[in-house]
Amino acid sequence: MKILLCGLEDAGKTSILLVLDKKFSLLTSIAPTIKAKRTSHTNKLLGISTTRWDLGGQKRYRKIYLDNKSKYFTEMQSIFYVIDIQNQDKFDEALIYLKDIINIVIDNHPDNFQLLILFHKYDPDIKNKKEMKDNILLLENKIKSIIKNLKYSFYRTSIYDDSSLLKAFSDGVFSATEKSKLLQSLLRDYMSKTYTSSTLLLDQNCFIIASRATNEAYQEICEAIAPRLTNALEKLEEWDIDTKDIITNIEFPQNSLEQSRDAQSREGIIFLRKLEINNDRLYLIALCLNKKIQNKSYEYLPILATNLKNLLESFE
Numbered sequence: 001m002k003i004l005l006c007g008l009e010d011a012g013k014t015s016i017l018l019v020l021d022k023k024f025s026l027l028t029s030i031a032p033t034i035k036a037k038r039t040s041h042t043n044k045l046l047g048i049s050t051t052r053w054d055l056g057g058q059k060r061y062r063k064i065y066l067d068n069k070s071k072y073f074t075e076m077q078s079i080f081y082v083i084d085i086q087n088q089d090k091f092d093e094a095l096i097y098l099k100d101i102i103n104i105v106i107d108n109h110p111d112n113f114q115l116l117i118l119f120h121k122y123d124p125d126i127k128n129k130k131e132m133k134d135n136i137l138l139l140e141n142k143i144k145s146i147i148k149n150l151k152y153s154f155y156r157t158s159i160y161d162d163s164s165l166l167k168a169f170s171d172g173v174f175s176a177t178e179k180s181k182l183l184q185s186l187l188r189d190y191m192s193k194t195y196t197s198s199t200l201l202l203d204q205n206c207f208i209i210a211s212r213a214t215n216e217a218y219q220e221i222c223e224a225i226a227p228r229l230t231n232a233l234e235k236l237e238e239w240d241i242d243t244k245d246i247i248t249n250i251e252f253p254q255n256s257l258e259q260s261r262d263a264q265s266r267e268g269i270i271f272l273r274k275l276e277i278n279n280d281r282l283y284l285i286a287l288c289l290n291k292k293i294q295n296k297s298y299e300y301l302p303i304l305a306t307n308l309k310n311l312l313e314s315f316e
């Protein structure tokens, strides 16, 4: 599976890949990418190997890609287009390059092709600034007018928020695969038996390999906290403490979510459970809007684990 990372120079493409690969120590010595740099990434659990083309964004290189479209812009499953949201001076140039890419891709792309637009450097300490929000709104509107009928989605990402990158990468690489869809059907089955409102399945590196939710907000909540919960569990393991689960009691503010209007469903739990299947680790994260359901969610875990095991074995 081929995926492309495009965007102007200094947008943060190479940094994103380093964070996804957990090569944090290399972040400080990062240099501009010369032409295209290919690296591969294998998701052992799904048995999917991805070749990532990191297309250095300097002007002279951009011209090479656009002039050799049959080499660069063919057979890619998705394009991650990275825009530095902190660099307003470059927005126009970024939009021109995006438009050039759209014009190439529109005529020739695989069926499931996705364009993922990353408003990047949306760092935690500045993300609530009005200026940031205004910039994003402006860009979203401009992009919508040039996107034609490509399947696209917007993301707000930062290397200082790994969950934002894991989410975008999981969506762009795994979620459209047949294997992920099969896993999703197991989650759907689990949810209907246990009345959970959102479930995510993560691999050991916190990539989301399947997810289902009754409401988008519940899914976003689970996605945002997933790496923190697994991180807490892994920290405990450093002391040889075998942690089975992490459970948190939650209470939604009144009327904050559509489905939590009635007082009864305002309280709930979110839990993380680790599952060991064929020496591979997986994490299940679930949000239940009724504390009493917790037992039921746990009761069905062994059944889910067996189903997952059978399905994962069938992938091999």
Ligand SMILES: Nc1nc2c(ncn2[C@@H]2O[C@H](COP(=O)(O)OP(=O)(O)OP(=O)(O)O)[C@@H](O)[C@H]2O)c(=O)[nH]1
Residues within 6 Å of the ligand: 007, 008, 009, 010, 011, 012, 013, 014, 015, 016, 027, 030, 031, 032, 033, 034, 055, 056, 057, 058, 120, 121, 122, 123, 157, 158, 159, 160
């Ligand atoms: N504040 C902030 N800085 C970032 C973020 N991501 C990357 N950077 C910084 O942006 C600069 C450029 O990052 P690169 O990853 O080299 O950018 P690139 O898009 O690969 O650039 P080219 O290879 O020239 O196309 C570096 O100084 C990074 O530390 C982020 O999320 N927030």
Ligand SMILES: [Mg+2]
Residues within 6 Å of the ligand: 013, 014, 015, 031, 032, 033, 054, 056, 057
């Ligand atoms: Mg680079």
